[in-house]
Each structure stands twice: as structure tokens, then as C-alpha cells.
Amino acid sequence: GETYYYNWNITETSYTRLCSTKKILTVNGKFPGPALHVHRGDIVFINVVNHGTYNITLHWHGVKQPRNPWSDGPEYITQCPIQVGSSFTYEINFTTEEGTIWWHAHSDWSRATVHGPIFVYPKHGTSYPFSKPYSEVPIILGSWYKGDVMEIIEEALLNGGEPNVSDAHTINGQPGDLYPCSKAGTFRLLVEKDKTHLLRIINAGMNEEMFFAIANHSLTVVGSDGSYLKPTTTNYIMITPGQTMDCLFKADQRPSHYYMASRAYSDGTGVAFDNTTTTAIVQYSGPYTPPSSPFFPTLPYYNDTDAATNYTKSLRSLATKDHPINVPKSFHTRVYTTISVNTLPCFNNSCDGPNGSRLSSSMNNISFRNPSINILLAYYKKIRGVYDTDFPDEPPYYFNFTADDLPANLSTPLVGTKVKVVNFNSVVEVVFQGTNLIAGESHPLHLHGFSFFWVGWGFGNFNKTTDPKGYNLVDPPEINTVAVPKNGWAAIRFRADNPGVWFMHCHLERHLSWGMETVFIVKNGNSLLTSIRQKPKYMPPC
Numbered sequence: 001g002e003t004y005y006y007n008w009n010i011t012e013t014s015y016t017r018l019c020s021t022k023k024i025l026t027v028n029g030k031f032p033g034p035a036l037h038v039h040r041g042d043i044v045f046i047n048v049v050n051h052g053t054y055n056i057t058l059h060w061h062g063v064k065q066p067r068n069p070w071s072d073g074p075e076y077i078t079q080c081p082i083q084v085g086s087s088f089t090y091e092i093n094f095t096t097e098e099g100t101i102w103w104h105a106h107s108d109w110s111r112a113t114v115h116g117p118i119f120v121y122p123k124h125g126t127s128y129p130f131s132k133p134y135s136e137v138p139i140i141l142g143s144w145y146k147g148d149v150m151e152i153i154e155e156a157l158l159n160g161g162e163p164n165v166s167d168a169h170t171i172n173g174q175p176g177d178l179y180p181c182s183k184a185g186t187f188r189l190l191v192e193k194d195k196t197h198l199l200r201i202i203n204a205g206m207n208e209e210m211f212f213a214i215a216n217h218s219l220t221v222v223g224s225d226g227s228y229l230k231p232t233t234t235n236y237i238m239i240t241p242g243q244t245m246d247c248l249f250k251a252d253q254r255p256s257h258y259y260m261a262s263r264a265y266s267d268g269t270g271v272a273f274d275n276t277t278t279t280a281i282v283q284y285s286g287p288y289t290p291p292s293s294p295f296f297p298t299l300p301y302y303n304d305t306d307a308a309t310n311y312t313k314s315l316r317s318l319a320t321k322d323h324p325i326n327v328p329k330s331f332h333t334r335v336y337t338t339i340s341v342n343t344l345p346c347f348n349n350s351c352d353g354p355n356g357s358r359l360s361s362s363m364n365n366i367s368f369r370n371p372s373i374n375i376l377l378a379y380y381k382k383i384r385g386v387y388d389t390d391f392p393d394e395p396p397y398y399f400n401f402t403a404d405d406l407p408a409n410l411s412t413p414l415v416g417t418k419v420k421v422v423n424f425n426s427v428v429e430v431v432f433q434g435t436n437l438i439a440g441e442s443h444p445l446h447l448h449g450f451s452f453f454w455v456g457w458g459f460g461n462f463n464k465t466t467d468p469k470g471y472n473l474v475d476p477p478e479i480n481t482v483a484v485p486k487n488g489w490a491a492i493r494f495r496a497d498n499p500g501v502w503f504m505h506c507h508l509e510r511h512l513s514w515g516m517e518t519v520f521i522v523k524n525g526n527s528l529l530t531s532i533r534q535k536p537k538y539m540p541p542c
């Protein structure tokens with residue numbers, strides 16, 4: 001492979017959207033941020049210089065970083081943030097992932113504007129499992145806030161209520177025609193008639209799962225989260241924050257322009273969001289007579305859970321001789337964990353959550369708190385008192401998690417920094433159990449350091465006797481972010497062959513801020529080559 005070196009400057013730059021201008025955090029002044037183009041097998045060094053006004057970290061979402069959690073990025077998990085005025089060099093090793101992944105800031109809410117795509121082309125000398133597309137374009141779905149995102153989350157945590165909803169959804173940083181004074185900036189994708197184009201779609205949105213479609217054109221999904229899928233043709237896709245979808249589409253219609261559009265999917269009760277559709281334009285090159293009324297795609301309705309799950313469950317790993325998968329047929333450790341939105345008492349009884357409480361989130365009733373130094377360093381240097389290793393393998397009580405009436409004792413989580421330690425090379429199964437404590441809602445759960453097999457899902461409570469019988473152990477998608485359905489469960493499996501400290505969290509940013517996360521520590525193997533790499537000489541201090 002090749003080795004590349006880049007300098008990335010974090011700067012505050014003015015951008016105007018929805019008729020108002022504000023300063024946002026960017027990499028090299030760009031929003032969305034710069035794209036990385038690499039081949040599988042390459043190594044990239046990125047020196048990040050923080051000229052902004054907030055401490056920051058960057059994360060390479062979907063890169064496994066074998067044995068090198070030092071460059072993974074989540075603040076207080078694998079590093080302390082890069083302070084204003086200082087710098088840190090990330091080393092990014094592209095080993096097994098291939099397709100589209102992305103990078104984003106991993107400190108507070110800075111990822112709202114600090115993010116960009118990563119194109120991972122096949123290893124030199126190999127090719128795609130489909131014919132080479134004529135062109136490849138990133139389609140980044142995002143959220144735009146008129147206010148300062150850091151102030152929005154700070155205020156929400158202080159008042160205990162829901163953070164403000166974003167003021168627009170965006171495609172490649174643009175709200176599109178249907179939002180006020182956004183028409184001029186609307187993203188246009190030029191296509192050649194009868195050619196096939198590859199859309200590398202990323203949901204970089206903060207809190208919104210999205211439907212996406214192109215008028216009069218179907219999409220053929222060929223990959224997700226940096227691994228290949230069996231091609232499936234569909235009229236729309238559903239993509240949750242954190243996920244990527246690689247979609248081919250053929251410009252096989254009458255030359256004209258056609259809208260591509262995306263709309264939030266929200267099945268939660270009381271979860272407010274801006275439900276304007278965001279648009280961009282697919283434009284055929286060459287002259288044509290513009291249509292009298294524009295071609296607009298049909299998107300599922302915002303709360304159409306059937307449409308969301310029908311799409312998601314149609315995905316299968318490619319699983320061919322050239323792209324084999326190795327699904328573990330059994331497991332050593334199962335972590336069965338609830339994922340809940342719940343409440344904590346308010347210090348002064350007048351918070352904005354239900355009955356004066358403050359909103360919170362938890363896994364197995366533990367609401368995660370960042371420690372004051374990073375967990376990786378504490379583990380590596382055996383510093384005590386930073387985290388506890390007793391993250392539970394089971395919820396504290398069994399009952400009908402997804403029914404309407406639930407015991408109040410589960411609405412108040414414990415607050416702590418609890419991690420789960422597993423043996424090197426053991427097989428781990430995690431079953432995420434949705435609950436209906438404040439509201440049933442679907443959650444995108446993301447794991448760092450691995451991709452995992454999404455082996456099963458269902459509605460209601462997970463049944464450990466009968467549900468595993470229905471697992472797909474043949475061609476499950478190999479992904480890094482799984483959409484756990486509303487009032488249901490999802491099961492994943494991975495082999496813990498990457499020693500390190502790996503974050504696992506809901507990729508809805510408000511749930512992450514409220515504590516819906518934990519950490520896996522994968523112990524070292526018994527040789528130097530199966531152990532965490534040595535600590536780099538320089539890591540940012542806390």
C-alpha cells in the first residue's frame with residue numbers, strides 16, 4: 001500500500017445557510033470537510049492542528065485501527081482532546097474495510113460540521129465486485145443548526161430537556177430548494193445519460209434517521225459500512241446516523257433534471273424534528289427541455305416503520321469466494337443490554353424533562369459518564385479509579401421492556417463509568433434491547449474497532465431460547481452501525497481479535513450526550529503482535 005501525509009487545520013469559518021451566517025468549526029475551512037481517497041492497504045497520517053476555539057478529537061468511523069486504539073479518537077475513551085493551539089497526528093491504517101466510510105469529530109457536538117467522506121477503493125490490483133462506475137460521488141446527509149451547536153447541547157444538558165432540533169436537513173451541506181433562501185446553493189449532480197454512477201451515501205446527521213430516493217430512478221445497493229452487499233434494487237433507502245450505503249444508479253431516463261430527496265424517519269412519540277424534505281438535483285448533461293413540473297421522488301412517510309424495517313432487513317452480505325465472510329457459529333460471551341431513554345432527578349426540581357426531571361440515557365440502566373482521563377491510558381498504565389469493570393451482562397430486571405407501563409425504578413439509571421472486559425479472540429454477542437421507558441424509538445448502535453455481523457432482530461422482547469434459532473449465520477451484513485428497531489431488539493456478533501479500548505454508543509448525538517454508551521476492553525493476546533501497540537511518544541494531555 002501507499003502512505004500519505006496530510007495537514008488538517010481546525011478553523012472557524014463563516015458559512016451562510018437559511019438566510020443567516022454563523023461561524024462553524026471546519027477542517028481547512030471546508031464544510032462538509034475534505035474527502036480522503038485511499039486504497040485498501042494504505043496508511044494515512046493526518047496532523048490535526050487545532051486553531052479553533054474548542055478542544056477537539058477526530059474519529060475514523062469504520063476504520064478498525066488494528067491494535068492501535070491510540071488513533072481512534074473518542075474523547076476521554078482513547079485520548080484526551082487536542083487542546084486549542086496544539087496538535088496531534090493520527091495514523092490511520094486501512095486494512096479490511098472497502099467501500100465508503102467516513103470521519104468526524106468525536107468531542108461534544110462538533111461533528112455537526114466537522115466530518116467528511118472516506119473512499120476506500122479496492123486494494124491495488126483488484127477491482128469492485130461490480131462494473132466500474134462512470135463516476136463516484138459522496139452524498140452526505142447532515143443537520144444544520146442556525147445556533148451554535150456547542151451552546152445548544154450545553155444548554156440542553158443544563159436545563160435537562162431535549163436539545164433544539166436542527167433547523168434543516170442537508171445534502172452535501174445544502175438544505176435545498178424547499179428551505180428558505182437555499183435554492184442557489186442546492187447541490188447538483190451532473191450525470192451522463194446511460195452511464196452508471198456510484199453514490200457513496202453517508203448519514204452524518206446528528207439525530208435523524210433518513211429516507212433517501214431519486215425521482216424516476218431506482219438504486220442498487222451494493223455496500224454498507226465499508227463492506228459489500230448482495231446487490232438489491234430499491235426505490236428508496238433508509239439510513240441511520242453513522243451508517244453508509246453504496247448505491248449504484250443508472251441515468252437511464254429521458255435527459256432532464258430529477259430531484260433526489262431525503263426526509264427524516266422518526267417513529268418516536270414526542271420526538272420533534274424538522275420534517276421539511278431536503279433536496280438536491282440530478283441533472284443530465286447536455287441540452288434538454290426542462291420539465292414543466294419537476295420530477296420528485298416518493299419517500300415513505302416520516303413515521304413509516306414498516307418501510308424502514310423492510311428496507312433494512314433486505315440487506316445481505318455479498319459473501320462470495322472473493323469476498324468471504326466468517327460468521328461465528330457460537331459465542332463465548334453474550335451481553336444482553338437495554339438501550340433506554342430515561343430520566344435523572346433534577347438538582348432544583350425544575351428541569352425541562354418529564355415531571356421536572358432531566359433527560360438521560362442508559363445501557364443496562366447505567367448512564368455512562370466520561371472519566372477525567374482517558375480509559376485507554378488508564379488501562380495501559382494500570383491507573384486505578386478511572387473506570388469500573390462491572391458493566392452488567394444482563395439488565396437489572398426482566399419484564400416486558402417494550403410494553404407501555406413499566407416500573408418506575410428502571411426510569412432512574414445509575415450514573416457511572418462501567419466497561420465490559422472480554423478475552424482476546426473470544427466471540428462476543430451483543431443483544432440490544434429497545435425499551436419504552438420514555439418513548440419507544442429506534443437507535444443506531446455503533447461499535448468502534450470492529451465490524452460486526454448483524455445476525456438477528458425482532459420486535460418485542462428478545463427471547464434467548466427461541467430467537468437465536470432464527471439468526472442469519474449465512475450472509476448477515478457485516479457493518480459497524482446497526483439500527484435497532486423501535487420496541488424491538490437486534491443481535492450482533494464479532495470476534496474480539498482487536499486488542500484495545502473500544503467505544504460502543506448510540507449514534508444519535510443527544511443519546512450519546514445523555515449516556516447511552518459503554519466501552520469494550522479487549523485484553524491483549526499472548527504475544528507482542530496480538531497486543532495493543534506501544535503508546536505513541538506524544539498523546540494530548542488532559
Ligand code: C2O
Binds near residue numbers: 059061448507
Ligand atoms: Cu461515528 Cu463513535 O462514532
Ligand code: CU
Binds near residue numbers: 442443508511
Ligand atoms: Cu439512541
